[in-house]
Amino acid sequence: MNDVNKYLTVTALTKYIKFKMDNDEHLKLVFLKGEISNFKMHTTGHLYFSIKDETSKINAIMFSSNAKKLNFNPVDGMKILIVGRVSVYESTGNYQIYVDEMMEDGIGNLYLEFEKLKKKLELEGLFDKDKKKKIPKIPEKIGIITASTGAAIKDIISTIKRRYPICKTYLFPSLVQGENAADDLVEKINISQNYDLDVLIIGRGGGSIEDLWPFNEEKVARAIFASKIPTISAVGHEIDFTIADFVADLRAPTPTGAAEMAVPNITDIMKHINNLNIRINESINTKLNYEKLKLDTLKNSFIIKNPMLIYENKKQKIDLLYENLNKSIFINLSTKKLEIDNLKNNYIIKNPNILYENKKVKLLNLIQKLELVNPLSILKKGYTLTYKNDKLVKSINDISKNEIIKIKLHDGFITSKVIDKE
Amino acid sequence: MKTEKKFEEKMEELETIVNELENGNIDLDDSINKYTKAMKLIKECDEKLKNIEEQVNKIVLENGEIKDFEIEE
Numbered sequence: 001m002n003d004v005n006k007y008l009t010v011t012a013l014t015k016y017i018k019f020k021m022d023n024d025e026h027l028k029l030v031f032l033k034g035e036i037s038n039f040k041m042h043t044t045g046h047l048y049f050s051i052k053d054e055t056s057k058i059n060a061i062m063f064s065s066n067a068k069k070l071n072f073n074p075v076d077g078m079k080i081l082i083v084g085r086v087s088v089y090e091s092t093g094n095y096q097i098y099v100d101e102m103m104e105d106g107i108g109n110l111y112l113e114f115e116k117l118k119k120k121l122e123l124e125g126l127f128d129k130d131k132k133k134k135i136p137k138i139p140e141k142i143g144i145i146t147a148s149t150g151a152a153i154k155d156i157i158s159t160i161k162r163r164y165p166i167c168k169t170y171l172f173p174s175l176v177q178g179e180n181a182a183d184d185l186v187e188k189i190n191i192s193q194n195y196d197l198d199v200l201i202i203g204r205g206g207g208s209i210e211d212l213w214p215f216n217e218e219k220v221a222r223a224i225f226a227s228k229i230p231t232i233s234a235v236g237h238e239i240d241f242t243i244a245d246f247v248a249d250l251r252a253p254t255p256t257g258a259a260e261m262a263v264p265n266i267t268d269i270m271k272h273i274n275n276l277n278i279r280i281n282e283s284i285n286t287k288l289n290y291e292k293l294k295l296d297t298l299k300n301s302f303i304i305k306n307p308m309l310i311y312e313n314k315k316q317k318i319d320l321l322y323e324n325l326n327k328s329i330f331i332n333l334s335t336k337k338l339e340i341d342n343l344k345n346n347y348i349i350k351n352p353n354i355l356y357e358n359k360k361v362k363l364l365n366l367i368q369k370l371e372l373v374n375p376l377s378i379l380k381k382g383y384t385l386t387y388k389n390d391k392l393v394k395s396i397n398d399i400s401k402n403e404i405i406k407i408k409l410h411d412g413f414i415t416s417k418v419i420d421k422e
Numbered sequence: 423m424k425t426e427k428k429f430e431e432k433m434e435e436l437e438t439i440v441n442e443l444e445n446g447n448i449d450l451d452d453s454i455n456k457y458t459k460a461m462k463l464i465k466e467c468d469e470k471l472k473n474i475e476e477q478v479n480k481i482v483l484e485n486g487e488i489k490d491f492e493i494e495e
Contacts, residue, residue, distance in 0.1 A: 138430040148481065154493050157479055166473065171481045171491050191482065198428075269433075270471055276440050277464050283443040284457045291450050 011090075018088040021095065027086040030097060032058075033105055036078045041067075047074065051082065051097070060084070062099035072104055078112060079105035110209055114216050117243055121218070126225045132249045133230040138264055139198035141168045143229065145188045148173035152205040152234070152255040159259035164266050170195055176204035181214035189223040200227060201258045202244060203234030215242035224248055234258030379410035396421055429470055436463045 008016075021027050034051035041047055045064025050057050060082070074080065084099040121127065142160065146152045148171060160167055172188040175181040185202070192200055202224065204212070214220060215235045221243045224231050233248035234255040245251040252258035303309060348354065371377055379385070385408040386393040393399055399418055407414040427435075439460045443453060481491035 136430055138428075138433060140429060148491075157493055166471065166477060168477045169479045169491075170488070171479065173481060173483075191486075195482070266471060270468075273433075273436075273464055273467050273471070276436055276460075280440045280443055280457060280460050280464075283440070283446065284453060287443065287446060287450065287453050290446075 010093075014088060014090050014093055018090060021087055030084055030086055031081070032084070032097065033079070033081050034058075036074050036080055037076050039074055039076050047099075049074070051080070058086075059094060059096040060099050061096055062102060066100055066102075070102060074102065075112075077115070081105050106210075110213065110216075114243065117216065117218055117221070118246065121221055121243065121247065126221060127246045131225075135230045135232065135250050135261065136198045138164075138269065139167060139262060141170065141195070141197045142262055143170045143172060143192040143195060143197040143200040145172045145174050145185065145192060145200065145202045146204050146234075146255070147176045150205055152176075152203060155205075155254070155256040156201060156203075156234070156259045159256050160263050163260065164263035166266070167263050170197065175214075177207065177211045177214060182217040182220050185214055185220050186223040189220075189227055193228055197229045199262050200229040200231045201234055201252075201255075201262060202231055202248065203252070203255050203258060204236065205255060206236040206240065212236050212240055212242055215244040217243070220244055221247045232258045232261055376410065379408070384409055429467065432463050432467055436460055436467065439463070 032051060034053050037050045037052050037057070039047070039049040045067055047060075047062040047064075047067045049060050049062075051060050052058075081103050082097070082099050083101040084097045086095060086097050088095050125131065144153065144156055146156070153171060157169055157171075160169060170192070172192050174188040175184040189200070189202065204215070212235055215233070224233070224244055224247045230250070231248040232250045232252050233242070233244045234252040234257065235242045235244055236254075238253040241251075250261060252261050298304065343349070387406040387408065388399055388403065390406075393405065399405060399421065401418055401420060403418050405416055405418060407416060439456045442448060443456060443460075448456070479491040479493070480488050482488055
């Protein structure tokens with residue numbers, strides 16, 4: 001049973017697989033498209049990388065002899081078209097594609113351009129959240145920039161009319177694919193700024209990446225960014241992302257979606273208004289009831305019910321004040337009376353002659369002092385003064401014999417004649 | 423031409439008033455004034471919505487001319 005000869009060596013199996021592959025007509029010459037990943041260039045000049053799509057991956061090798069002929073630098077993410085053959089590398093048992101020729105895939109190229117522009121505008125801040133304008137909840141005038149024919153405009157207008165029929169729409173017909181589309185879109189975005197619009201829908205229906213390309217152009221992105229009207233982008237299908245989607249204030253998955261985002265449902269608004277109406281009536285009723293209750297409480301308050309109390313309180317207070325007033329007047333009068341009595345009993349008032357007596361003594365003293373210095377008082381002691389012709393005689397030489405002289409005594413004059421002098 | 427307040431602004435004003443009244447921190451006179459104002463707003467908004475005369479779609483042509491625009495079914 002266990003015949004050892006039945007068992008293959010690994011090498012034998014691998015050689016067999018390789019032989020099968022090398023002789024398969026479909027694997028001898030393969031045309032393959034995909035995206036480069038894990039790209040490495042060996043020092044020998046050989047290129048090692050993988051080629052992948054959304055679900056599968058295959059290892060690839062390109063020998064330096066073929067790699068030398070490339071007119072571009074392969075990088076990760078690049079979409080490429082290659083020609084080669086599939087075979088097995090025996091040492092590892094891996095199958096791989098041996099690339100003879102490789103060229104850029106036009107679409108892959110666009111993808112790179114897209115990534116480059118996206119990064120650039122992102123760094124410039126064109127996608128910043130805080131630069132996004134608010135989309136009005138209930139717009140009245142909507143501008144639409146898309147082709148005047150086709151599914152997109154039909155979807156947008158019919159959705160708007162179904163949800164919010166009172167909204168006005170303005171279509172700015174534009175090319176949406178081809179060489180001139182970007183310029184046309186920019187022009188229409190600029191024109192639309194003058195129509196007092198509340199919101200601007202910019203988009204088109206689905207298509208190939210080349211079809212959608214105008215919405216990836218820098219000038220379109222800048223025009224959308226510069227728009228003073230809030231913008232909603234609606235390009236292609238849900239899975240399609242364009243630069244316009246990143247720069248617009250709001251991205252809609254489809255044109256229909258854009259219309260749904262742009263306008264509310266009229267029945268919702270009606271319901272909302274109804275609801276507000278109910279709420280406001282409820283709250284005003286609550287308020288009125290509350291105020292009425294407050295008023296009732298006041299009406300039933302003790303003081304309102306017994307208004308005489310207010311009067312009585314006041315009356316009592318007045319009585320008290322009157323009493324206090326009387327008391328204080330009496331106290332005041334008594335104090336004054338006491339003061340007057342005190343004054344009446346004052347020593348000076350009682351003995352006014354003291355003032356007089358004092359003055360009299362002082363005067364007599366003065367008179368005595370004056371007497372002491374009066375020159376005439378000496379005459380009282382018997383001294384006399386002699387005058388000649390009313391002049392005082394001070395020397396014997398002033399008079400001669402037989403001259404008339406007057407002698408003054410303290411109480412009169414003697415007129416004499418000089419009989420002799422010595 | 424007097425520019426009427428936009429519908430959305432009216433709705434916002436209405437919501438603000440309802441919220442204020444529901445909070446109940448305003449005096450009675452103010453409440454009644456606000457209530458009157460709200461009733462006016464509700465009437466205006468309602469009329470606007472019920473005015474179902476459908477708006478015709480317009481197309482702005484290259485020369486700036488504005489025409490009615492019908493979708494081809």
